[in-house]
Amino acid sequence: MSHPPVYERVALIGLGLIAGSMALAMKRAGLAGEIVGTARTAATRGVALKRGLCDRVCETAAEAVEDADLVVLCVPVGAMETIAIEIAPHLAPGATVTDVGSVKRAVIDAVAPHMPDGIHFIPGHPLAGTEQSGPEAGFAELFENRFTLLIDDGADPDAIARLARLWTEMGARVEVMDADHHDLVLAVTSHTPHLIAYTMVGVADDLRRVTDSEVIKYSAAGFRDFTRIAASDPTMWRDVFLTNKDATLEILGRFTEELFALQRAIRTGDGEMLHDYFTRTRAIRRGIIDAGQDTATPDFGRGGGKR
Amino acid sequence: MSHPPVYERVALIGLGLIAGSMALAMKRAGLAGEIVGTARTAATRGVALKRGLCDRVCETAAEAVEDADLVVLCVPVGAMETIAIEIAPHLAPGATVTDVGSVKRAVIDAVAPHMPDGIHFIPGHPLAGTEQSGPEAGFAELFENRFTLLIDDGADPDAIARLARLWTEMGARVEVMDADHHDLVLAVTSHTPHLIAYTMVGVADDLRRVTDSEVIKYSAAGFRDFTRIAASDPTMWRDVFLTNKDATLEILGRFTEELFALQRAIRTGDGEMLHDYFTRTRAIRRGIIDAGQDTATPDFGRGGGKR
Ligand SMILES: NC(=O)c1ccc[n+]([C@@H]2O[C@H](COP(=O)([O-])OP(=O)(O)OC[C@H]3O[C@@H](n4cnc5c(N)ncnc54)[C@H](OP(=O)(O)O)[C@@H]3O)[C@@H](O)[C@H]2O)c1
Ligand SMILES: NC(=O)c1ccc[n+]([C@@H]2O[C@H](COP(=O)([O-])OP(=O)(O)OC[C@H]3O[C@@H](n4cnc5c(N)ncnc54)[C@H](OP(=O)(O)O)[C@@H]3O)[C@@H](O)[C@H]2O)c1
Structure with a gap:
């Protein structure tokens, strides 16, 4: 490479x-310089080696x-504390x-x-993802032109700048913000929308009069997008x-208020509202x-078929 | 062409x-054989002629x-009755x-x-669309591999078969169903999801603490999809x-019930639920x-950038 690596040895916890x-x-x-990785299961570690995600995998x-001069915790949010306790002495x-946790x-x-x-502990969150998960799901372009938010929790400015450089060179746009603000913004732009999509898909699944197969067969724009969102990893989202909790419940409260206002407009026939x-x-x-952050290309629901 | 046209003259009302x-x-x-069209405004009629959508446009x-041996009403649902009264004597x-109305x-x-x-009055609904509208928005592939639902309201079977053939040759998969069943299925797969997406985007727009620009800037999967849905035509959706009303309110009621159950699980920390x-x-x-009806290709939100 024309420039030296940003970190000599990176340890990825979770693959x-x-x-x-x-x-x-x-x-x-x-x-x-070197990428070392570990995951809970031998199966994941095996795939990671085979795909060349890591130069080396460890069992723990x-x-x-x-x-390692950089350690990245890439496990569900609920698993972070156990890992932190395990790695601290090492x-x-x-x-x-x-x-990279979502909260x-x-x-x-x-x-x-x-x-x-x-x-230097510097929490981060790349605002990039798909509905897929596991060691086969990653691809190098995921972070391109996406924001990665770093939290300044009092870490050394040089350490923050170095981590920001890593993200920038992976294609991301880096911003530093406060943890609580992060959690509120994400409750609006990601967490509550996911909960709503899960709920709507759950409702459809419950309806016996409108049989499953019809809901699936006639899935139109709207519901189709919801099912994609609601196909995301259950463990990750449970933990989110x-x-x-607090920010999600606050935004959900506002959502319900607005929904009731629109529902009332439908019931009373208030077309202007x-x-x-x-x-x-x-x-x-x-x-x-x-x-x-998206294109104006109309989406008619066939992936590669987008015009 | 190797086969004769399905209809000699098709009149499109709304363009x-x-x-x-x-x-x-x-x-x-x-x-x-010939396509004749009309729209409310001269501007739309002009674009339709220029794009070659019609062989001829009329002012009324x-x-x-x-x-015309086929007349297709392609206006918002709320405009159908006025048009029906106008065209009936002609x-x-x-x-x-x-x-092609959504209800x-x-x-x-x-x-x-x-x-x-x-x-022969045969109501129909192509389950195909994008969030865009107007005379510039149409494209020949829109109906390919999508369902078009025809309603058998007692029309002549030969007339239904002929209309079904038209849709099939435009690439659609045709099914015949009952009007009320249609309205309930669509309330689940399309109408309620759209209302929910509109609501969530409205909530985000309202929040002054989370400024607009941040919601836009950090728009992640989930919210980004909602904003696309919520960019659909306001008149069309008001009319829907x-x-x-009845089917949408029924599904909304079930949605709210489920949402409250999930909200409670979050509040009480019921991760298993x-x-x-x-x-x-x-x-x-x-x-x-x-x-x-969709592909497994992961969507990371950049249109043509889908892998
Ligand atoms: N997916 C997204 O869209 C997205 C976006 C931004 C941030 N995030 C955040 O990124 C983190 C990872 O998400 P991901 O999508 O990469 O998840 P993923 O594809 O499901 O991978 C999770 C990894 O963590 C390991 N793991 C799971 N539970 C564990 C536990 N209890 N102890 C130790 N290791 C465990 C898994 O190992 P095994 O495979 O061996 O089970 C797997 O390697 C999460 O905190 C999530 O909130 C996700
Ligand atoms: N968009 C979808 O995803 C979708 C999918 C399936 C079915 N549909 C249904 O298809 C129908 C048309 O939707 P679209 O998306 O094609 O709409 P659109 O692109 O907005 O076009 C509507 C057309 O109707 C004309 N029009 C509007 N209001 C009128 C009025 N009061 N009187 C006479 N003409 C009027 C407009 O004329 P001007 O341009 O001159 O104003 C325009 O040509 C609607 O009933 C909708 O429910 C839509």
Whole structure:
């Protein structure tokens, strides 16, 4: 490579979609001297080796972090504390520990108390993902042009800048923010929408009069998108809702209020209210396209068939 | 063409996404001897002529239907009755009148009473669309491998078979069903999901603490999909909710019940309930992919960038 790696040895704890994508993105750009990985099951570790996600796998997280200058926790949020306790005595002095969990306050509460002095703990969250998971799911392009949010919880500025450089070279746009603000923004843009999609798909699944096969067969735009969202990993999402409880419940409360107002407009036949509401929501879509976070290409639901 | 057209003269009333797509699909396969169109505004009629959607445009629906053996009502559901009254005296004896409205019972109530004897009225609904609208939005492939539902409201079987042939040759899979059943299935697969998406985007737009620009900037999977759905045409959707009121309110009631159960599980920390729920909803996604209504390709939100 034309430039030296950003970290000499990176340890990936958990080898699913996010860790796999990081591994491939780091390899592509020569950002890590060596990538060591570990996962709970031998099956996942085997696939990771076979796909070349890691140069080396270890059976335990404790072994994997030895002499690593960067440790990335890529497990569900609910599993972070156990791992933090396991790795703490084995961390190299001066190492940076980060994570990719979808919730940030709970991860700080779970991990920070266990970090030895001299370790730079910098929580992180790449706003990138798909509905797929596991060691086969990752790809090097996942983070391109997506934001990665880093939390400044009092870590050394140089350590933060180095981690930000890693993400930037993997293609991400990095911003630093506060953990509670992160959790509220994500409750709006990701967590509550996922809960709603899961709920709607659950309702459809319950309806016996509208048989399953019809709901599936005639699945139109709208529901089809919801089913994709609701196909995401159950463990990851259980942990998200359990650990971002307050913000999710707050946004859900507002959602229910608004839904009741629209429901009332339908019941009373208030077409003007509905039309005004639906006109207002169009503008925000325009903003997302302008911000480069999606394209204006119409989606008619056939993946590669997008025009 | 190697086969004669299915209809000698087709009149399209309304020239937006659906009519435009029908025009292009009919032209591609030589299914119509002549396509005549009309729309409310001169601007739309002009674009339709320029794009070659019609061979001829008329200023009024009354003129457009003269001597047509197929008339297709492609306007918002709330506009159907006025058009039915306008065209009724001008319909050619033995002509077929159909529509593409997203609700079926209300269209039957609005249109059927005005149809003269000898006219075959066959309500229809192509389960295909995008979030875009207007005369520029249509494309010939829209209906390919999508279902079109025709309603048997007592019309002549030969007339139904002929209309089914038109849709089949435009690429659609045709099924015949009952109007009320249609409205309930669509309330589940399309109408309620759209209302929910509109609501969630409205909530995000309301939140002043989480500024608009952040919601847009950090828009992740989930919310991003909702904003696409919530960018659909306000008039069309207002009419859908006003005219499929009962089924939508019924499904919304069930949705709220389920949402409250999940909300309670979050509040009480019932991870097992959440995990079980999220596992169950995965299966329905598998069904949709197997039914060919979407692909398993992971969506990471960049249109053409889908892998
Ligand atoms: N998916 C997304 O869209 C997305 C986006 C941004 C952030 N995140 C966050 O990234 C993290 C990882 O998500 P992912 O999508 O990469 O998940 P994933 O594909 O399901 O992979 C999870 C990995 O963690 C391991 N693991 C699971 N439970 C464990 C436990 N109790 N102890 C030790 N290891 C365990 C798994 O090992 P085995 O395979 O051996 O079981 C697997 O290697 C989560 O915190 C999630 O919130 C996800
Ligand atoms: N979009 C979808 O995803 C979808 C899917 C299946 C079925 N449908 C149904 O298809 C129908 C048309 O939808 P679309 O998406 O094609 O709509 P669109 O692109 O907005 O086009 C609507 C057309 O109807 C005309 N129109 C609107 N209001 C009218 C009125 N009051 N009187 C006379 N003409 C009027 C418009 O004329 P101007 O342009 O001159 O105003 C325009 O040509 C609706 O009933 C809808 O429920 C839509």
